[in-house]
Amino acid sequence: xxxxxxxxxxxxxxxxxxxxxxxxxxxxxxxxxxxxxxxxxxxxxxxxxxxxxxxxxxxxxxxxxxxxxxxxxxxxxxxxxxxxxxxxxxxxxxxxxxxxxxxxxxxxxxxxxxxxxxxxxxxxxxxxxxxxxxxxxxxxxxxxxxxxxxxxxxxxxxxxxxxxxxxxxxxxxxxxxxxxxxxxxxxxxxxxxxx
Numbered sequence: 541x542x543x544x545x546x547x548x549x550x551x552x553x554x555x556x557x558x559x560x561x562x563x564x565x566x567x568x569x570x571x572x573x574x575x576x577x578x579x580x581x582x583x584x585x586x587x588x589x590x591x592x593x594x595x596x597x598x599x600x601x602x603x604x605x606x607x608x609x610x611x612x613x614x615x616x617x618x619x620x621x622x623x624x625x626x627x628x629x630x631x632x633x634x635x636x637x638x639x640x641x642x643x644x645x646x647x648x649x650x651x652x653x654x655x656x657x658x659x660x661x662x663x664x665x666x667x668x669x670x671x672x673x674x675x676x677x678x679x680x681x682x683x684x685x686x687x688x689x690x691x692x693x694x695x696x697x698x699x700x701x702x703x704x705x706x707x708x709x710x711x712x713x714x715x716x717x718x719x720x721x722x723x724x725x726x727x728x729x730x731x732x733x734x735x
Contacts, residue, residue: 543580543584597642633657633687635685666708667708689706
């Protein structure tokens with residue numbers, strides 16, 4: 541199903557009228573179009589299967605004495621829309637996986653995050669869906685996804701906690717093991733590299 545821009549524009553005009561604004565006022569006449577264009581970006585992931593980004597993975601064969609290498613991609617910036625209030629939440633995702641027989645270009649991991657976050661979401665589900673997509677698309681020995689995000693619905697309304705963030709975690713396979721998971725979390729948190 542494609543995004544119906546005209547329908548979004550009409551709904552935004554109605555919403556403006558419902559809150560006591562005049563949708564024909566000079567500053568608001570283009571707002572319905574602008575919101576519709578923004579929403580087409582915010583919800584672009586609705587029509588894309590994130591696993592497709594992993595379809596061009598390549599064979600990876602470790603030597604018999606190797607246990608497999610860990611791949612960690614930190615600080616993948618994303619934005620999503622909270623499905624409870626349709627307000628944005630912004631943050632970073634950290635993705636780690638232990639390859640088995642397949643590896644993928646790192647940009648494809650970022651595309652998975654981008655696609656799944658471009659939907660009406662809950663952070664908890666977003667974290668799980670990213671882990672599931674990587675698990676399905678690569679069949680790795682383990683997956684770990686950590687998301688740290690700031691929610692518009694927490695910072696701009698209700699409790700108005702502007703400095704708080706929410707952290708969620710999903711793990712699969714060998715990275716379900718608490719020791720293995722702790723080692724990956726230490727790598728995600730380390731900043732020992734030189735710029």
